[in-house]
Amino acid sequence: MDMLSGAVSGKALMHASALVLRFGGLVAVNEVSLTVADREIVGLIGPNGAGKTSLFNILSGQMRPDSGSIRFAGRDLTGASATVCARAGIGRTFQVVKPLGSLTVHENVTVGALLHHPLVVAREIAARIVQRVGMGPLLQRPAGSLTLESRKRLELARALSIEPKILLLDEILAGLNASEVNESIDLIRSFARHDGLAVIMIEHNLHAVMSLADKVVVLDYGRKIAEGRPEEVVRDPAVIAAYLGSDG
């Protein structure tokens, strides 16, 4: 298992500073700062409603923060749109998996590959990615007809197709059975290592987080309450309290 210092190349790939997001009176993200190094896998955990997806939405450009800043790969991406973030190299999967139903699996992934390649090359690259996530035989299947597990794989393939430098995975393991989860863990680890991707993953599956993450960040009520190695964070009393709830 890689030590934290070993995985980190020492340079911050993404640095989010004091991000704040409000919905009316509710503060969804409350002064959250987060640093992700090159090739680092970060687990993002916390009880439901802690603001994890909102944080993702800010980082990948779906929403604009009310205050705070984001630097990514040397650029200031604060408040940048989703398109700009994607082009800068931020890949993202969504919690509610919605493939482009009118297109086939192959076409879904080709759309992303077209960002950096002409059509013919994009098609080949897309086919290769589909193979790598283990969906080779489903290449020509219409995306709308897939099972949940396949749709999650497709979601991953799509995020990868834009050749991101960082992958934001939003509960990509939710709804999968034990063997599917293990396959996915291996898949994510192989992509992170071989393609040199950084990863932030929102997960409720603590086993997955423990086995994959170099570092874990914990959110509760929109605030960061802990950060550190998985083994340490899991034993942190503040974290335990957050999960068990204050109603003893």
Add this chain to the structure above:
Amino acid sequence: MLDLFPQLLVSGLLIGGVYGLLSIGLTLIFGVLRIVNFAQGEFIMLAMFGAFWLHALFAIDPFVSIFIVTPLVFGLGLLAERIVIKPILHAPHAMQIFATFGLSVVMQNIALTFWGPDYRSVQTSYASQSFIVGNIAISATSLYGFIVAVLMAGMLIAFLQFSRDGKALRAMVQNRYAASLMGVNTDRLNRLAFGAGVASAAVAGCILTPIYYTFPTVGVDLIITAFVVVVLGGLGSVAGAMAGGLIIGITQTLTGFFISVELKDVIALVLFILILLIRPQGLFGRAGMEEVGTK
């Protein structure tokens, strides 16, 4: 010239009330069913013809014919909802558009086939009457129309605010899915919303009959105005539709007098583009609502 300003203001306000009423239906239907009813103008047109014929054949005053025409149009609305709307509630956008658009084409041309393209008008006995307040002349017909429009709008708002079904409808406007989870019978309420939406259009139609001309394609002009009002007031907001109607009414009247009669028709279109550019969610809408698809 400026001393005509109060007169124009009042005239604009009066017609604005009616605009508001005919837009409320559109915004209610959209808010609850998430469907833009392209045939809204045609329901108004049918009501106008209803009032016209009741007056021409039986000398029934248009304001009285409200009581006859509205239930009929309400029934027609329920029928339309069953046949045309319900099947396409979850269909792709294009199909939803053409369902109500097709309905509007059918209704327009039924009217055209049976009643011909001629412009009809209704002259009530009090058509030329007006009340003088200070140096403002208020046309009786417009005033009665305004009062009825505001009454109807008020009743609708009260219904939405206080009745059980009304609250359920408001819940659906906010979040359909959550509402259905809480046991709301969305099917029945869809029908109710659509019926209520076209019924308020019917009332507006009866009011307009003595003021405007009645002809089969009158719905096309009216729906554009209704749409501008709805966008101005804010999608899904009934109070917003009323406010928007008043503003549009006043703007139109002032433009028509101070600038040109031709421009009066175009001003609504210009306003529409401006609203989109400056504040797309309208006065009372929630930001992003105009971007809502089917949820």
Add this chain to the structure above:
Amino acid sequence: MSTLFNDYYLNIAVMTCLWAALSGAWNLMAGYGGLVSLGQSAFFGIGAYMTAIVYTKYGISPWFGLVAGILVTTGLAAVISWPCFRLRGAFFSLATLVFPIAMEIVANNLNDYTRGPSGIAIPFRPGLDTFIFRSRWSYLVAAFALMMLVYGITRWIHRGKLGLYLIAVRDDEATAASMGIEIVSVKLIVVMISAALTAVGGFFYAQYILFLDPPSVFSINISVQIALLSIIGGLGTPFGPIVGSLVMTPLDGVLSQFFGGGPRLLIYGVALLAAVLLAPKGIVGTAKEWRRSRWTC
């Protein structure tokens, strides 16, 4: 007697090609892009008027009118549609309804150029430079070429980069954005292509019918017909508009012998409703589904 008969059928053939082209242009925007425009007649009318004005008022060859028409419609389309893109689905469509109404008002009032409500009659001076022909066969060739041009462009877009991007934007804008697609650019491109092709149709119409006035070219019925053909044929497929026109245009020719305006449009409205409620995928779409279902056991 036989020439009259031929003439009648030739006219139907020409109109079938023209409608297929117009509907095909709309299909790009609405079928692939999900931008359901109800205001195509605005582009059609501008194309027709540009042609007519350039020729009758300035004596310049209508080919320049064609270029002018394309430039004006493309520019206007970009400017008008851009603020409307933030409206989703049906509200975008409602916004497009406004455009032809505005154009009709303009045409009725710019008497110096458009001769107002009385319209413009184009003098019959046959020649390639005027794009006016003695023989209907020449028109048929031109109309067929236009139809194939639209078909060709659609095929090229169909599963190419633009086509995939359009479908992505149509299906789910949020997902499209997260894949780096510039949504506004994609929408603008398809609207401009659609507008330009429709303007070409207007050019053809002006030089074929040799008369136009505001109601005939800006009428909402044109928009209805264009949409109907694609829906019946198959929205979002390259062949759909052609199939739709092959079915409906000759039928319309027959219908107009027996029915006047109101009843005929009523039949169209009912046909539209029936297509939407019963066969939303259209002829081509349903055939594809049927073929696909035969592969799976």
